[in-house]
Amino acid sequence: MTENVLVAPAAGSASRWNLRGLSVISFAHGLSDFYSGAVPFIIYFVVTRGHLSPAYQGALGFVWYLTSSVVQPLFGAYSDRRGKWWFLPAAVLLTVVAVSLAGTVHSIVALAACIVLGGFGSAIMHPEAGKYSAMLSGARKAGGISIFQIGGQIGYAIGPAVVAALLARYGGEGTLWLIVPGAVATAALFVAMRRVDRSAVRAHRRDASAAHTAAVRPDRFGVSLLVAGTALRYFTAAAFMTYLPNLLVARGATLPAAIGLLAGGYLADRWGASAVAIASLCAAAPCFVGFFALSGFWSIALLLLAGVMLAVQNAPGVALVQSMLPRNLGMALGLMNGVAFGVGSALVATVGLAVARYGAGTALEAVSIVPLFAALPFVFVARRRMRTR
Secondary structure: OOOOEEEEEOOOOOOOOOHHHHHHHHHHHHHHHHHHOOHHHHHHHHHHHOOOOHHHHHHHHHHHHHHHHHOHHHHHHHHHHHOOOOHHHHHHHHHHHHHHHHOOOOOHHHHHHHHHHHHHHHHHHHHHHHHHHHHOOOOOHHHHHHHHHHHHHHHHHHHHHHHHHHHHHHHHHHHHHHHHHHHHHHHHHHHHHHHHHHHHHHHHHHHHHOEEEEEOOOOHHHHHHHHHHHHHHHHHHHHHHHHOOOHHHHHHOHHHHHHHHHHHHHHHHHHOHHHHHHHHHHHHHHHHHHHHHOOHHHHHHHHHHHHHHHHHOHHHHHHHHHHHOOOOHHHHHHHHHHHHHHHHHHHHHHHHHHHHHHOHHHHHHHHOOHHHHHHHHHHHHHHHHHHHO
């Protein structure tokens, strides 16, 4: 951390958010995740086209998760100190080009190179976008984060469908069709980001001048707890999406997640990030349990509601960690979106062992109560913050 100073908004500090700027950041997130969502399909296509072992598919998937998620805090820490406005559009362009070329390669080495470059682009983009979202949100930090996250959710949902269609019709060369629209969209980002950066810097300076400062040490232990709790939340969602053989859920997951992201941002700004995160995670568990206890319409309805409840925690969690690391906004986003996502996704492998031994139903019923454990770190940190005030 560069400074042991916490800047907290004082009463009457700027409460307006820059919706135009947030829309640009959300678009950048959606554009990047559109291409990121295509990576698993491209890996599968290249590996099967070359009649290679499925082990390569798993190894390349791990490389993607490592370069696109786990290293996010490192790029975020650098950006917090020496970030430039062009980092974000340049990172998106890197992902666009790398992913668009990935389908055309015919060797594992070339595919791995595309995946690493595209992953680094995604890892640079996320902390940058998260930092700008916080700076442009005024006092409505969680709401700004939710706008940023919704863009990514939409892009990640559309990307696989588009790439699957291109691969089916044109083969591996079909991914080249993605370069032109991606380049045009990125060019628009380069133009828009100059103005967004100026607005973000002005807003951040205005908020800082309206704030009071108190010399405190960053609560690294508290941040670690929140990252762990969020990892458990990601683990729950990933376990159900991976091992629940239900096409309706797979196709309908985007809408509940988007609703949850938007609701989480609004509710957190109104009632407090900790309270909303705790309530949503605690509410998710009985919804999952109800899915197994009931059948028919109500069973599916409770499963979709559980997805909404899990998504509600996202924006409050990021906003809470950013408030605890006010001088490291990019790193905070990288920890919550990168490290937590990576750890939670990696833990899904343990569910696979349980599925193999006990069946999917029994394994996922056990996972249903994990959100309660995910809520515990937020309870602990909320009490910890109250004692230090």
